[in-house]
Amino acid sequence: MRNKRSVRGKRPWREGDKHFKCIEKKLSIVDECLVRGNRGVVPLKLRGAVLSMIHAGHQGIERMKQWGCEYVWCPGMNKEIENICRGCLMCNSWASMPRKDKRSVWPKVVRPWERIHLDFLDFENKIYLLVVDAFSKWMEYEEVR
Incomplete structure (x- = not known):
């Protein structure tokens, strides 16, 4: 200030x-x-x-x-x-009418790799691509830079 x-x-x-x-x-x-x-x-x-x-x-x-x-x-x-x-x-x-939660809910997955989540991770001056399986929570990563 x-x-x-x-x-x-x-x-x-x-x-x-x-x-x-x-x-x-x-x-x-x-x-x-x-x-x-x-x-x-x-x-x-x-x-x-x-x-x-x-x-x-x-x-x-x-x-x-x-x-x-x-x-x-x-x-x-x-x-x-x-x-x-x-x-x-x-x-x-x-x-008298509480507001409904408008967050979307992901549909339930029933088998591995049916839905994946992707993100980049910047760690120790390297960039990785992360892939996470929504069913098993298995994570794969690959250095991209």
Whole structure:
């Protein structure tokens, strides 16, 4: 991070705000922005707008918390996310229908060499072609360079 400095002694928040006082050692200022670790600290004036952006996808409580905790921090954010989702009809409709896993499943193989998997391996400045039989997990390799 560029231009990172501690906030100790500066206190760029309201006096008496217990949420900031207890995490003061985790806060710093980077390019004139207050951050907690790698996450931006959301000022009170912008909290509603940031929570609206997090909620825009209507992905439900857990996904909103996950996204929010990855990028931003504000006191009581998890509770505010829960309140927003509980009051949203679209989020509630998704909650009763868990999303299906869209990963594809390989068809089951019944005999050796019916399906193989190929990949290149770069090891100790040499390149190998790997071939793995999906049925037996037998592996063959050949140096190609």
